[in-house]
Amino acid sequence: MGREPTLTEAAVRDLARPQSYDRGEDYYEHGAVREVIRRGSHLRAAVEGSQYAPYQVRIELDETGIVDTTCSCPYDHGGICKHRVAVLLTYIRDHDEISQRPLVSELIAETDPEELQDLLVDLVERHPELAEWVETRLETVRSENIADHPCDQRPDINRDSIRRQVQYFLQPSDRHGTRTHDPYAAVETDVEALGEILRQAWAALEGGDDETALNVLEPLADELMDEEWLPLSYDDSQGIFEFFDEVDQALAEALLTADLSESERDDWERRLWTWEQEMGSYTDRPPYSVALEAAQRGWDFEPVQQAMRGNSSDADLWEGDPPWYAEDLIRARLNVLERQDRIDEYLNLAKAADLIDAYVTMLVVDGRIDEAIEYGQHNLRSPNETLTLAKTLRKHDQPEAALEIAQHGLILDGSGKAELAEWLRDRASSMGEQDIALEAAVAAFKASPSLVAYQATEELAGDDWNAVREQLLDALVDRDTNQQVAQQHVDILLYAGRYDEAIAIADHFSDYKVVKPVVEAVWDEHPQWTIDACKEQAEPIIEDGQSQRYRHAVEWLETAGKAADAADELDEWHTYVEELRDEHYRKYKLRPMLEELLEKFETR
Secondary structure, eight states, X not given: OOSOOOOOHHHHHHHSOHHHHHHHHHHHHTTOBXXXXXXXXXXXXXXXXXXXXXXXXXEEEETTEEEEEEESSOOOSSSOOHHHHHHHHHHHHTXXXXXXXXXHHHHHTTSOHHHHHHHHHHHHHHOTTXXXXXXXXXXXXXXXXXXXXXXSOOOOOOHHHHHHHHHHHHSOGGGGTOOTTOHHHHHXXXXXXXXXXXXXXXXXXXXXXXXXXXXXXXXXXXHXXXXXXXXXXXXXXXXXXXXXXXXXXXXXXXXXXXXXXXXXXXXXXXXXXXXHHHHTTTOSSOTTHHHHHHHHHTTOOHHHHHHHTTOOSSOOSSSSSOOTTHHHHHHHHHHHHHHTTOHHHHHHHXXXXXXXXXXXXXXXXXXXXXXXXXXXXXXXXXXXXXXHHHHHHHHTTOHHHHHHHHHHHTTOOSTTHHHHHHHHHHHHHHTTOHHHHHHHHHHHHHXXXXXXXXXXXXXXXXXXXXXXXXXXXXXXXHSOOOTTTHHHHHHHHHHTTOHHHHHHHHHHOXXXXXXXXXXXXXXXXXXXXXXXXXXXXXXXXXXXXXXXXXXXXXXXXXXXXXXXXXXXXXXXXXXXHHHXXXXXXXXXXXXXXXHHHHHHHHTO
């Protein structure tokens, strides 16, 4: 995987909502994380949760840190879930206890093929539900082999087999071996399995075999209609809708590639219109709109022909207002042109459609590096577009050019500046370009201040940190702090020791997520403020009789007690808590908690 990634708890905190991080830390401290196994760049772990069976967590790393995370739990409320937090904290705090295992590819590298065959057969016999998956994967491999050798005979696609496989994944999860304790995860697994069927179509398209692609796509899409797909939309999961969009894109590209007769095209129009109408009952941007437009217009639309010939600047490619799927259809056309090696037509159409990212990317692919850089420097309009070109240059072994264009993107306004700056920071650092990396780190922090961005800049600044530090903090103070970013700003100020400014934010935003880290950091240096802030948090909970939150109120009072002890005002605190206990003596859940709290401080 290259050099070992350096992960920090601040980076994990930045990925999760505060409540998820706190609960994940509780899971870690209570030993809910079972053995964490690392194979290459991937971590796998099981985390005991509220369900009978543990949740399965997977994390992908690279040399710069966390690439991707998944969990079988249904959490979908922003940031990573508590189970992933717990696994990442285990990786950071107990790194020596991580079980290092070889990659599966290494395990089987020296194994006799007959032994592997016996192993696979035995595995399927033990888990019969895998038989359909094996069948799908083998058909996908055969299609990919055809794509690699387009002169070979086309694969014999069994349309009835495709239908059976789709029907199989539409069955209730418990009927094909998936535990039903986690229906969200089961649905996600089924959608992924359908994706393996879709891969056969994409493999055929890559090999220029539109007939095979359509033979896969038609039964796949047809079996999902008549609302058969609804079980795969569990709990408003977007996975099935994203899958439909992929099918739509594949169909559009297949139809744009195919040489269909007029009757065949009419038949596809009728079918796509029916499918689009059904999906239009569930979303205002229904799948199959792109494929339907491709079937209706093909390549014969004159404005598109003019654009591909380079005869049109500022072309009206729609003869009116473009539909919502306009860009999707243009990109489908571009993908077909690229496969057919029609590079000039691709560039002309991309330029006419103002798809700058596609245009400059193709220049790079075609080896026209200098032209791509020059065009990008004069025409890229946003950091997002710049990042696309920078990544393409790096992918095509042009790392210096990638840094050059990414630096240019830092001066552009628009969305994506923080992401571009972070990418440039990490790439420049890995290439030993420390000055560029530091410049990008400062830009990343100014675009989106976070503790992770602050610490990354600190690491890069070295001996210049004191001057850079003041630059960052001045930029932070000059920003407007709203509710959404208040906690991030507080985290930075506390880390930097700027307690007065952190207190000012906490005074302005009474949200407990903002106040809590401040009182925990300053209770001994600013005891009176801490006492007042904790009372302000605890009293509404008690006064309103929020019995489910009494524990939190007592925790606030305990922090106030520590501050009172530091200020030699513990007697006053005792009197205050006793008065609370006596005033609210009828709150039977609260009274014993307050008495226990008083006893805890009696011993001080």
